[in-house]
Amino acid sequence: xxxxxxxxxxxxxxxxxxxxYIGYIVFLVFEALLLTLWVQVGRDQFEDLAQRNFVxxxxxxxxxxxxxxxxxxxxxxxxxxxxxxxxxDIVAKESEDGNMRLVLSRPVSxxxxxxxxxxxxxxxxxxxxxxxxxxxxxxxxxxxxxxGGLFIWNPDMQILAVYPERDEGFRRxxxxxxxxxxxxxxxxxxGFFFSCFKMKPAAASVMALSVFFIDxxxxxxxxxxxxxxxxxxxxxxxWVYVLQEQIPWAxxxxxxxxxxxxxxxxxxxxxxxxxxxxxxx
Amino acid sequence: MLKIQNLKKRFGKKxxxxxxxxxxxxxxxxxxxxxxxxxxxxxxxxxLGMISADDGEVAIGGIxxxxxxxxxxxxxxxxFESPSFYDYMSGWENLKILVGLSGPFDRKAAKEVVERxxxxxxxxxxxxxxxxxxxxxxxxxxxxxxEPEILLLDEPTDGxxxxxxxxxxxxxxxxxxxxxxxxxxxxxxxxxxxxxxDRVSIIRAGELVYEGAVNDLRDDRQGVRIIAEPRERxxxxxxxxxxxxxxNGRCLFPEDVRIAEVVASLVREGAEVSEVTPVRRSLEDVYxxxxxxxxx
Numbered sequence: 318x319x320x321x322x323x324x325x326x327x328x329x330x331x332x333x334x335x336x337x338y339i340g341y342i343v344f345l346v347f348e349a350l351l352l353t354l355w356v357q358v359g360r361d362q363f364e365d366l367a368q369r370n371f372v373x374x375x376x377x378x379x380x381x382x383x384x385x386x387x388x389x390x391x392x393x394x395x396x397x398x399x400x401x402x403x404x405x406d407i408v409a410k411e412s413e414d415g416n417m418r419l420v421l422s423r424p425v426s427x428x429x430x431x432x433x434x435x436x437x438x439x440x441x442x443x444x445x446x447x448x449x450x451x452x453x454x455x456x457x458x459x460x461x462x463x464x465g466g467l468f469i470w471n472p473d474m475q476i477l478a479v480y481p482e483r484d485e486g487f488r489r490x491x492x493x494x495x496x497x498x499x500x501x502x503x504x505x506x507x508g509f510f511f512s513c514f515k516m517k518p519a520a521a522s523v524m525a526l527s528v529f530f531i532d533x534x535x536x537x538x539x540x541x542x543x544x545x546x547x548x549x550x551x552x553x554x555x556w557v558y559v560l561q562e563q564i565p566w567a568x569x570x571x572x573x574x575x576x577x578x579x580x581x582x583x584x585x586x587x588x589x590x591x592x593x594x595x596x597x598x
Numbered sequence: 599m600l601k602i603q604n605l606k607k608r609f610g611k612k613x614x615x616x617x618x619x620x621x622x623x624x625x626x627x628x629x630x631x632x633x634x635x636x637x638x639x640x641x642x643x644x645x646l647g648m649i650s651a652d653d654g655e656v657a658i659g660g661i662x663x664x665x666x667x668x669x670x671x672x673x674x675x676x677x678f679e680s681p682s683f684y685d686y687m688s689g690w691e692n693l694k695i696l697v698g699l700s701g702p703f704d705r706k707a708a709k710e711v712v713e714r715x716x717x718x719x720x721x722x723x724x725x726x727x728x729x730x731x732x733x734x735x736x737x738x739x740x741x742x743x744x745e746p747e748i749l750l751l752d753e754p755t756d757g758x759x760x761x762x763x764x765x766x767x768x769x770x771x772x773x774x775x776x777x778x779x780x781x782x783x784x785x786x787x788x789x790x791x792x793x794x795x796d797r798v799s800i801i802r803a804g805e806l807v808y809e810g811a812v813n814d815l816r817d818d819r820q821g822v823r824i825i826a827e828p829r830e831r832x833x834x835x836x837x838x839x840x841x842x843x844x845x846n847g848r849c850l851f852p853e854d855v856r857i858a859e860v861v862a863s864l865v866r867e868g869a870e871v872s873e874v875t876p877v878r879r880s881l882e883d884v885y886x887x888x889x890x891x892x893x894x
């Protein structure tokens with residue numbers, strides 16, 4: 318019970334800061350921009366593809382399909398930056414500002430302090446992804462109406478799926494958003510991990526983003542194609558498999574088990590580093 | 599109440615603490631004195647479990663901070679020199695979050711404490727708009743929740759105006775009076791320690807150079823500031839009257855020595871006396887004395 322009250326306090330701290338909302342505002346603008354580009358330019362280019370694959374053009378123009386594109390593009394590009402910033406801040410900023418001394422002067426274990434912070438970051442990450450999905454879908458509804466199903470085409474992951482029924486498309490997309498949220502927790506865990514060490518908040522965020530983008534670049538190098546499965550970003554991209562008509566649960570379970578293990582490892586090493594730190598003036 | 603045994607700590611190549619031991623008894627206000635970098639804050643950090651000791655042990659109420667920090671710190675309230683709160687939140691919200699870390703937040707108790715520290719009018723304002731004095735009052739409020747038995751104060755009056763210092767001093771003395779609160783008061787403001795503390799521990803360069811009652815440090819010798827030329831003649835006369843130099847231009851004479859006689863001797867010996875002022879021997883003199891003894 319006390320844990321939840323402490324978690325509420327941590328979330329209150331996180332959401333009481335104005336800069337937490339910068340990410341939300343930027344995402345709304347970015348989503349609107351992507352939607353406009355999709356409606357004005359992207360849709361026409363994909364019509365041909367849809368026709369060649371015997372997919373009704375109305376599916377492409379649907380609000381669900383555009384939400385998929387908005388989420389897919391915006392989250393990996395921009396979301397990772399915000400998650401790294403927020404997670405990189407959560408411990409390091411308080412250490413830098415001196416709040417941590419006040420916190421640790423209370424009879425509370427360092428593990429408890431970190432667990433609360435980590436949970437807050439994970440909640441922030443998942444709710445942020447869902448926020449992007451909800452707002453992306455709402456904007457798409459306004460722009461295109463509620464008619465139409467979902468059309469998925471992802472050449473990198475070799476997925477082509479069509480859901481003519483709106484309800485099934487919506488269900489799949491919602492599942493996709495949840496799994497994407499879980500994937501993005503890896504970026505937050507990286508930021509959190511570096512934040513536990515004695516470094517500036519900005520350094521923690523930059524380190525997390527560096528790891529993320531280096532992994533992404535390596536994963537896309539053609540001669541490393543056979544080693545794709547060892548890269549974090551490849552495992553993170555496995556969320557799209559829930560959009561496949563026959564969901565490969567074994568493959569998804571394997572990837573998320575690896576990601577969960579990675580998150581847990583990052584947390585434990587971060588905790589060990591934090592536990593051994595001295596907090597001085 | 600608080601027992602510190604053989605604390606050692608090294609930061610890189612520097613020994614911050616070289617086996618410091620002292621004890622704070624229940625209901626006592628104990629001063630921890632030393633210049634900047636002497637090891638006072640490191641000691642306090644180790645007591646609070648924020649800094650790990652290389653060797654030694656701290657026990658609060660018989661419970662080891664190293665072995666069971668949560669339990670040991672349950673009855674401890676702490677204040678730092680510049681308390682860092684969450685500036686974008688109100689004082690009340692800060693209290694709720696900080697106090698909530700160690701147990702349920704009791705609104706009634708919190709309200710009473712806030713009223714007591716005189717922050718009721720501004721408790722719902724953002725801490726970013728607080729003055730240094732108000733921050734210290736808020737720090738005091740959080741340290742007093744819930745009901746600590748021992749208060750650890752790390753240079754709490756630094757940066758406060760004279761009125762704020764007096765208020766703080768009276769408040770802490772009041773706490774001891776009413777609740778029998780034990781206080782460890784870390785400061786380099788010697789007059790503060792002298793006015794507030796029962797006992798004092800003096801640390802220099804990581805070593806304890808004195809531990810005892812504040813009253814024991816005081817003596818009845820007469821302090822005088824004497825400026826006269828030539829210097830050699832002055833020193834000879836001071837020695838003749840069994841005077842002891844405590845700092846530049848200031849010396850202490852035994853109780854039975856008449857200062858008028860010292861001045862008359864100086865004049866007789868042809869010294870040009872430009873100043874003779876009685877001075878009160880302060881704790882600073884004692885601190886300097888013990889520090890230099892330790893150094894030599």
